[in-house]
Ligand SMILES: Nc1ncnc2c1ncn2[C@@H]1O[C@H](COP(=O)(O)OP(=O)(O)OP(=O)(O)O)[C@@H](O)[C@H]1O
């Protein structure tokens with residue numbers, strides 16, 4: 001660890017990093033271009049619209065280094081909350097971006113499903129994966145995106161060939177050591193008519209552990225494909241979390257994307273879903289719970305590029321202590337996207353007087369025959385409800401736990417995977433404390 | 437030994453404004469008491485003060501259950517020691533199903549020493565009992581799947597409160613206008629159910645403006661409250677008199693309390709609970 005902290009992200013470590021990797025030339029070139037861009041870019045300005053509510057002055061990149069290999073055992077890492085007792089089609093567990101164990105049921109590999117670490121799979125199946133890699137990711141979006149594109153390591157990939165229906169969930173767990181770095185890149189490609197359920201989870205060794213995640217998620221859904229994607233961010237409360245996540249949803253494909261975030265010290269997530277083919281359908285279910293001094297910031301964009309698409313984003317956040325959430329939502333409808341049905345909503349429940357939730361919904365509509373609605377609410381827990389429950393024998397804490405669970409019920413009801421629903425409800429109820 | 441709820445010289449204020457001005461009331465388990473009085477006289481306030489609503493500040497007097505100081509208890513401790521109130525205006529808890537709410541409530545009330553996080557009564561057993569009680573109250577079992585009081589009609593809310601009473605089996609139950617908002621058939625059913633669930637088994641304090649509940653649950657005592665004070669106590673015949681004649685005689689006999697009552701009404705604010 002001592003040597004690791006001296007490494008940092010600089011020309012020397014970048015050259016050493018690239019030299020140590022046996023990667024195809026095109027990939028090395030892409031890394032070099034991104035590194036170039038990183039060096040010529042500043043950190044986001046404080047008055048930048050996307051960043052003005054999210055203060056990263058305390059973030060010091062030189063405290064972190066490119067992910068180091070580890071000799072830890074997969075069994076020693078925490079996590080796996082989403083799938084206890086669930087029969088899985090496969091799983092992949094990694095620590096500091098290095099895969100520790102990988103399984104994929106033979107049944108699926110025989111059908112051409114690719115599942116595992118992105119870096120190894122890109123080398124093995126470049127012909128299949130290369131056209132999709134970074135098709136839903138912009139390495140020049142900001143300095144974090146460039147850093148990620150230059151140094152991404154390990155990563156996870158799921159590729160499902162045309163028409164293959166994977167009827168058991170796949171599980172990816174990315175863990176990070178205390179003070180470690182995770183630069184994972186998730187690439188999911190479902191060819192036309194393919195179906196899959198992917199549970200993606202992060203963890204730290206303790207609830208207070210620190211570290212640095214600078215990651216990306218790319219989801220590519222071919223025509224008529226159906227993906228249920230669950231993204232559960234449960235880092236320690238000292239982790240800096242920066243992520244660019246984007247989905248491309250082609251004709252008549254359906255994406256159900258559940259985002260749950262309980263962890264990290266500061267999270268800045270850019271989530272974009274592009275409806276690029278007619279009849280595409282996307283539902284996003286966001287569940288955020290924050291406490292202490294956590295700051296979670298979500299920037300979502302539902303981009304309607306084609307006609308007759310539906311998008312439905314619902315984010316719910318409950319905040320305790322002095323924590324803070326920022327939610328910026330945008331529905332963008334291109335001129336071609338007639339008959340768009342777009343919906344976005346953000347509800348916040350403040351459990352303490354010191355918590356704060358900012359909600360900034362937005363619409364940018366260039367087509368004339370569309371239906372787009374948005375809304376947001378923020379409010380304190382109603383004391384009358386706590387009293388009523390008290391009269392029925394609930395302690396104050398039990399009452400608040402119940403009210404919080406009830407608050408999330410609407411979004412839980414939309415999550416069609418029972419284990420995920422139960423795991424989230426439990427993880428949240430555990431965190432609710434008593435308030436006066 | 438029979439259980440006793442004793443209220444002595446109870447003074448209650450809301451936001452510093454005095455509402456109850458020295459209420460005395462003793463109830464034995466098994467007795468039925470009617471509490472009657474004009475609008476704004478303090479009936480709901482008495483119930484909420486007994487239940488421990490934080491806004492209702494007891495400025496003087498005492499409430500004891502079998503000698504234990506009720507005022508020192510939190511609302512849930514009061515509920516667990518056997519005090520219950522059916523609310524005039526129950527609140528909605530969005531996203532929380534009736535069945536889950538009642539299962540947790542029933543567990544806590546039946547196991548008053550249960551710690552947070554300990555097991556609830558088994559689902560199967562609970563469902564069976566709940567279903568039985570709902571059938572008794574002629575309630576559709578689908579009702580248990582709805583969110584607590586969320587979008588309930590006035591009548592549905594009252595029936596849900598009676599169902600809760602049936603599940604929790606308290607020692608003392610304050611029924612605050614549990615007959616209002618019900619149609620004629622529903623009132624009769626409610627009156628019969630309350631008699632079956634509570635009469636003789638509990639101490640009932642029935643707050644009502646109508647006579648149906650009292651026909652099926654003839655009161656051993658009738659108390660008349662005016663301007664925050666119980667001004668008269670009698671038997672069932674007093675309730676009958678008030679129903680047929682109204683409060684004219686009472687107002688004349690207690691002009692000062694009547695003036696207090698009027699004064700309170702004039703400063704009345706909208707209430708969210710009670
Ligand atoms: N939470 C409150 N905030 C302000 N005033 C209140 C509150 N609760 C009660 N009061 C006042 O206290 C007085 C008594 O109210 P209470 O609800 O106890 O009357 P009640 O006898 O139950 O009347 P009703 O027959 O209309 O239900 C009223 O003047 C009322 O406005």
Ligand SMILES: [Mg+2]
Nearest residue numbers: 479480524710
């Ligand atoms: Mg009242």
